[in-house]
Amino acid sequence: MRDPRGVEANESDQPAVSAGSLTGDGPADGGAPAGSAGEAELTGVGTSGRLPSTATGGDGDHTGKRIVREIMSGSALVSVLAVVVALVIGGLLIAVTDKRVAAASGYFFAEPGNTFAAAWTAVSEAYGALLRGATYDPGARTWLGQLGIFETLTFATPLILAGLAVTIAFRAGLFNIGAQGQIILGATFAGAVGFGLDLPPVIHLLAVIVAGAIGGAIWGGIAGVLKARTGAHEVIVTIMLNYIALSLVLYLLKNQLKAPGSTNPVSPAMKDSAVFPLLLGDNFRLHAGFLLAVVAVVAIAWLLNRSTLGFELRAIGANPSAARTAGMIVSRGYIVVMLISGALAGLAGVAQISGTEKSLDSEVAGSIGFDAITVALLGRSTPWGTFFAALLFGAFKAGGTSMAVNADVSIDIVLVVQSLIVLFIAAPPLIRAMFRLKTPSTRGAGA
Amino acid sequence: MKLELKGITKSFGSLVANDHIDLVVQPGEIHGLLGENGAGKSTLMNVLYGLYEPSSGEILIDDKAVKFSGPADAMAAGIGMVHQHFMLVPVFTVAENVALGKEATGFAGVLDLEQTRKKIRDISAKYGFDVDPDAVVEDLPVGVQQRVEIIKALVRDARILILDEPTAVLTPQETDELISIMRQLKDSGTSLVFITHKLREIKAIADTITVIRRGKMVGTALPSAATTELAALMVGRSVSLALNKADATPGEETFRVRNLTVMDDAGHRLVDDVSFGVGTGEILAIAGVQGNGQTELTEAVLGLHKHVKGSVTLDGRELVGRNVRQVLDAGVGFVPEDRQIDGLVEHFSIAENLILDLYGKAPFSRGSTLNRAAIARHAEAKVVEFDVRTPSASVPVGTLSGGNQQKVVLARELSRPLKLFIASQPTRGVDVGSIEFLHKRIIAERDKGTPVVIVSTELDEVLELADRIAVLYAGALMGIVPGKSSRSLLGLMMAGLTATEAQAQLDASATTAEGELS
Ligand SMILES: Nc1ncnc2c1ncn2[C@@H]1O[C@H](COP(=O)(O)OP(=O)(O)OP(=O)(O)O)[C@@H](O)[C@H]1O
Numbered sequence: 001m002r003d004p005r006g007v008e009a010n011e012s013d014q015p016a017v018s019a020g021s022l023t024g025d026g027p028a029d030g031g032a033p034a035g036s037a038g039e040a041e042l043t044g045v046g047t048s049g050r051l052p053s054t055a056t057g058g059d060g061d062h063t064g065k066r067i068v069r070e071i072m073s074g075s076a077l078v079s080v081l082a083v084v085v086a087l088v089i090g091g092l093l094i095a096v097t098d099k100r101v102a103a104a105s106g107y108f109f110a111e112p113g114n115t116f117a118a119a120w121t122a123v124s125e126a127y128g129a130l131l132r133g134a135t136y137d138p139g140a141r142t143w144l145g146q147l148g149i150f151e152t153l154t155f156a157t158p159l160i161l162a163g164l165a166v167t168i169a170f171r172a173g174l175f176n177i178g179a180q181g182q183i184i185l186g187a188t189f190a191g192a193v194g195f196g197l198d199l200p201p202v203i204h205l206l207a208v209i210v211a212g213a214i215g216g217a218i219w220g221g222i223a224g225v226l227k228a229r230t231g232a233h234e235v236i237v238t239i240m241l242n243y244i245a246l247s248l249v250l251y252l253l254k255n256q257l258k259a260p261g262s263t264n265p266v267s268p269a270m271k272d273s274a275v276f277p278l279l280l281g282d283n284f285r286l287h288a289g290f291l292l293a294v295v296a297v298v299a300i301a302w303l304l305n306r307s308t309l310g311f312e313l314r315a316i317g318a319n320p321s322a323a324r325t326a327g328m329i330v331s332r333g334y335i336v337v338m339l340i341s342g343a344l345a346g347l348a349g350v351a352q353i354s355g356t357e358k359s360l361d362s363e364v365a366g367s368i369g370f371d372a373i374t375v376a377l378l379g380r381s382t383p384w385g386t387f388f389a390a391l392l393f394g395a396f397k398a399g400g401t402s403m404a405v406n407a408d409v410s411i412d413i414v415l416v417v418q419s420l421i422v423l424f425i426a427a428p429p430l431i432r433a434m435f436r437l438k439t440p441s442t443r444g445a446g447a
Numbered sequence: 448m449k450l451e452l453k454g455i456t457k458s459f460g461s462l463v464a465n466d467h468i469d470l471v472v473q474p475g476e477i478h479g480l481l482g483e484n485g486a487g488k489s490t491l492m493n494v495l496y497g498l499y500e501p502s503s504g505e506i507l508i509d510d511k512a513v514k515f516s517g518p519a520d521a522m523a524a525g526i527g528m529v530h531q532h533f534m535l536v537p538v539f540t541v542a543e544n545v546a547l548g549k550e551a552t553g554f555a556g557v558l559d560l561e562q563t564r565k566k567i568r569d570i571s572a573k574y575g576f577d578v579d580p581d582a583v584v585e586d587l588p589v590g591v592q593q594r595v596e597i598i599k600a601l602v603r604d605a606r607i608l609i610l611d612e613p614t615a616v617l618t619p620q621e622t623d624e625l626i627s628i629m630r631q632l633k634d635s636g637t638s639l640v641f642i643t644h645k646l647r648e649i650k651a652i653a654d655t656i657t658v659i660r661r662g663k664m665v666g667t668a669l670p671s672a673a674t675t676e677l678a679a680l681m682v683g684r685s686v687s688l689a690l691n692k693a694d695a696t697p698g699e700e701t702f703r704v705r706n707l708t709v710m711d712d713a714g715h716r717l718v719d720d721v722s723f724g725v726g727t728g729e730i731l732a733i734a735g736v737q738g739n740g741q742t743e744l745t746e747a748v749l750g751l752h753k754h755v756k757g758s759v760t761l762d763g764r765e766l767v768g769r770n771v772r773q774v775l776d777a778g779v780g781f782v783p784e785d786r787q788i789d790g791l792v793e794h795f796s797i798a799e800n801l802i803l804d805l806y807g808k809a810p811f812s813r814g815s816t817l818n819r820a821a822i823a824r825h826a827e828a829k830v831v832e833f834d835v836r837t838p839s840a841s842v843p844v845g846t847l848s849g850g851n852q853q854k855v856v857l858a859r860e861l862s863r864p865l866k867l868f869i870a871s872q873p874t875r876g877v878d879v880g881s882i883e884f885l886h887k888r889i890i891a892e893r894d895k896g897t898p899v900v901i902v903s904t905e906l907d908e909v910l911e912l913a914d915r916i917a918v919l920y921a922g923a924l925m926g927i928v929p930g931k932s933s934r935s936l937l938g939l940m941m942a943g944l945t946a947t948e949a950q951a952q953l954d955a956s957a958t959t960a961e962g963e964l965s
């Protein structure tokens with residue numbers, strides 16, 4: 001590519017590589033080197049020759065855990081390549097669907113060069129617009145349009161927080177699919193305090209933040225308690241809780257939380273004292289919630305890597321049997337981590353309602369709770385990895401509009417690229433096969 | 448089929464695990480491979496099996512150079528491998544596991560298991576394996592799972608079979624059975640590469656022995672060589688195989704187990720009304736065939752079991768009903784039977800594993816913050832003290848060789864003041880030099896005045912360490928006998944006779960023998 005900007009779009013992900021290795025995760029290590037090439041993925045899963053344990057509560061879902069763990073701990077290279085390949089395929093789609101390319105391909109055999117030139121133009125225009133929209137566009141008319149980077153940060157804010165929620169749960173061995181529901185609950189609690197109460201300025205915002213964290217923590221905690229006490233699988237429970245959260249907020253919006261006089265299920269607006277102050281004046285939407293998100297990243301990085309609690313959670317996540325034998329209380333760990341995870345997702349809800357939405361409706365969580373899973377996957381479930389992955393997704397959102405407007409490319413392309421990223425991240429063997437990377441190996445083969 | 452490795456070198460970063468190794472396996476030969484923990488035996492075999500690409504060197508089969516890009520290539524070339532940690536899918540049946548990766552399919556890709564079942568039955572019949580193709584793997588004893596691995600290789604027409612420490616997980620009977628299977632395989636023309644730390648086994652069955660030390664080939668030996676000679680060749684110094692320990696001077700019985708009964712969820716008795724005591728400065732070894740309640744007994748003491756009746760006291764304090772943390776805090780050091788499952792977190796560094804149950808204590812943490820400097824210092828010291836062979840203490844423990852992983856567990860549990868030390872299979876997979884060292888450490892712990900309980904299925908280890916020996920059979924205590932009891936007595940007790948019955952039987956057979964003589 002002569003125009004390198006199309007590539008730069010994903011450079012925001014690059015630091016994730018170094019940030020990842022800072023957190024002391026050790027080398028990438030998925031399953032064990034497996035019995036044979038053909039059965040590599042399957043056999044890696046069942047290496048333990050353990051007989052059914054008669055000790056307290058064995059994990060029935062060992063196999064699934066292993067697979068998810070391999071996905072989550074895939075190397076940074078896999079993350080970067082997944083993004084690159086997704087962008088390349090997205091580029092092909094742009095080229096194929098472009099009208100000028102179609103026109104030029106009508107006389108492809110006479111003038112093949114024209115088709116390629118048209119394709120090149122289409123793709124570079126689209127990704128150029130995406131990149132400029134997400135960062136800096138000197139040609140735009142408004143301040144907001146020129147400095148898209150701040151829109152990127154704004155979109156990234158709830159993604160960072162919700163991504164952290166998925167990340168920390170995963171590090172303790174739990175797959176929290178329920179960020180969506182926890183965001184909704186967080187936003188609902190935050191909203192109830194934000195438009196329902198009159199408090200002095202700073203205190204009001206603090207109360208909103210705390211309420212949001214509590215709301216999310218309750219929702220996460222339910223899944224944690226059910227997991228710890230009954231062994232109910234957290235994936236199932238959190239999915240169910242997502243539905244319950246949505247129905248609950250709809251019910252409340254039609255009754256207790258409905259704005260007076262409104263016919264729609266929308267709450268009153270947040271009081272001025274309950275919203276995040278804007279960081280860059282009225283021209284930009286960037287709000288103090290972003291600072292909260294950065295603080296959360298630092299805090300979670302500390303918690304996971306430097307604190308005794310984090311040590312415990314990581315041990316439980318990596319090997320619950322060894323953790324139990326070392327005196328850790330696994331069930332308590334599950335509850336604690338789901339409370340923290342839920343609280344983080346709840347804060348994402350606060351970032352939504354006190355940062356950008358300003359009132360509660362049933363769409364308050366958008367697709368953040370689900371994008372958060374991708375973000376955590378892409379960030380390889382390290383706090384800083386998650387941070388940079390969230391920035392990338394924020395950039396997709398911020399730049400996607402500009403791409404649609406300025407390059408006349410459907411915004412759905414962004415969705416396609418995001419989905420492809422999920423696909424490639426979730427199938428590291430695919431990426432490894434494409435680039436002939438070596439299977440990450442710890443040993444396990446006959447130690 | 449003749450196999451030749453020429454100048455194989457394999458490095459992991461700066462660590463050279465295999466350094467120009469030459470090895471020839473003749474057709475129909477059983478080739479023993481000896482070496483210390485971390486010498487590079489498994490690495491060499493993984494190279495041979497296509498799991499690792501050698502940094503240099505070549506593999507020749509029947510004098511033709513071959514190159515493997517994965518185990519599939521190696522299998523196609525007739526090489527099969529049974530890893531120490533089995534690669535079976537626990538929830539699949541035997542037939543499904545055997546078919547995996549080489550599925551015979553019928554019309555429209557429908558899995559044709561019948562063909563596989565038939566092959567399994569054929570091989571079972573030929574070698575007397577007694578394996579049911581439809582049994583689910585996780586329900587099978589370890590020894591049978593191992594046979595499934597062997598069948599897997601044979602179904603793929605392996606003509607060279609690599610067995611990496613196959614006996615480490617087997618009971619003595621299972622080991623004998625495996626050895627006879629190996630003989631049959633040899634007679635039918637299969638070549639075998641056999642790795643073990645038990646010199647007795649290798650002397651019993653190997654045709655030639657290659658010794659590797661620190662990645663280099665240091666020599667070959669014949670099985671007729673003396674055990675001490677082999678040990679010296681492996682370790683590079685002379686090893687004393689007999690431990691000259693002083694007699695115990697047991698003090699007060701500070702650890703007492705009274706009428707301990709452990710049940711599983713279904714109400715079956717795993718440990719049945721067991722009572723014993725261990726004095727300070729004394730080692731009680733618990734012998735028995737694997738699966739007779741030893742594991743559950745130790746786990747119950749640690750607080751890992753739900754359904755426990757009876758009493759366990761340490762220094763007069765009741766331990767039953769307490770959680771693991773409280774038991775550990777009461778001064779118990781615990782080495783679990785299976786290091787990979789219960790003892791270590793594979794993805795954690797050596798340093799982190801060395802504080803797995805100490806992270807909450809000074810100096811490893813202050814308040815809720817880990818003290819990384821103290822953790823690193825501790826790790827450096829323990830790696831040196833226990834001779835853990837590793838490039839650094841910050842590598843994941845999973846990259847260590849098996850025996851070195853075991854040393855990490857022992858190092859952790861022996862590095863704090865203890866009131867009781869319980870170890871299950873303390874030297875499983877550990878080389879002779881390190882066994883000597885670890886046994887000395889355990890005796891030193893005893894001589895400090897700690898009551899020690901050792902669970903071991905190795906009779907050699909039991910006889911070497913024990914001041915007294917308790918034998919469990921079907922969860923019940925068959926009696927406690929002195930540490931110097933005879934193997935035959937212990938053998939009878941392990942088969943379910945009480946100490947007095949066993950003694951009576953021995954006396955009876957002794958008198959008949961005498962009677963015949965006179
Ligand atoms: N995947 C890996 N990454 C890094 N180092 C490794 C890896 N595999 C093995 N090693 C190192 O290579 C050396 C040789 O290990 P190997 O497993 O071959 O020893 P071994 O002779 O089989 O020992 P044991 O008898 O204890 O099983 C060890 O120092 C080990 O730490």
Ligand SMILES: [Mg+2]
Pocket residue numbers: 446447488489490611848849
């Ligand atoms: Mg080995």
